Amino acid sequence: MKYAFVTLALLAATSTPALGEVKAEAEDGFNIIHVATVNATPDEIWRRLLSPKDYWNKAHSWSGSAAGFYIDAQANGCFCELFQETDSNGQVKTVGSVEHMRVIFAQPGKVLRMQGALGPLQSEAVIGTLTVAIAPTKESTGTTVSFSYVVGGYMxxxxxxxxPAVDKVLGEQFKNMLSPFAAKEDEAPKSDGFRLDVEKIADPAARDVGTSDAETSLDDAPGDVSLPEAPPSEPR
Known part of the structure; x- marks a missing residue:
């Protein structure tokens, strides 16, 4: 099995994709952000997101093929890769699998949050959390999409x-995912002020007039996912 991501890591690639950056780094972790606004609805983005076999570069797979990639978008669901082979009868069979990430939060058309150490980080003692945030623009003429990947722990x-290597690879998948949709250049977002690691998605109707989509915090609206109140200790 191979994973070209390892090569990128060892080469320490330094180029940064458009609308993406290593936002922060420390001795034991880092945060990568990619954000773009495109001509698509949140539902169109969601459907595309959940079909990684259609956009994930096979060079960054363990099996050498993206055909076995899938995301089960529910809590404890898997972003996984099946190792598949074609037998002498032309039948495709699964001969192995690998988990890339595990879904910990899913709100269709709004948020997908997964935990997992991608690529060569899988063998390290780190936790990686990827938040994919999806929100309509103020006039609902497009959709702002973001990847925020936070990694921390011993490596x-x-x-x-x-x-920078993880940034390059993740940025490539972000770009590939959005490739069917035209960019809205008149609403090009910035990562500064665009909070990507929150539990709430903004309601465009509730945004203040004069505040750009990029600068609007995504936690200023409905979608509260706070824990429910604890039940009484004794039945009533």
Missing amino acids: RYKVPEIA
Whole structure:
């Protein structure tokens, strides 16, 4: 099995995709952000997101193929890859599998949050959390989409080398995912002020006039996911 991501990490690629950056880094972790606004509805983005076999680069797979990629978008669901082979009868059979990430929050058309150490980070003692946030623009003429990947813990890689490599690879998948949709250049977002690691998605109707989509915090609206009140200790 191979994973070209390892090569990228070792080469410490430093180029940063458009609308993406290593937002923060420390000795034991880093945060990567990618954000774009496109001509699509949140539902169209959601459907595309859940079909990684259609946009994930096979060079960044364990099996050498993206055909076995899938996301089960429910809590404890898997972003996984099946190792598939074609037998002598032309039948495709599964001969192995790998978990890339585990779904911990799913709200269709709004938020998908998964935990997992991607690529070569899988062998390290780190936790990686990817939040995919999806929100309509103020006039509902497009959709703003973001990837925020936060990694922390002990790793044998040097953060200044691995962070740009992860940024490059994740940015490529972000770009591939959005490739069917035209960018809205008149509403190009910025990552500064665009909060991507929150539990709420903004309601465009509730935004203040004069506040850009990029600068609007995504936690200023409905979608409260706070824990329910604890039940009484004794039945009534």
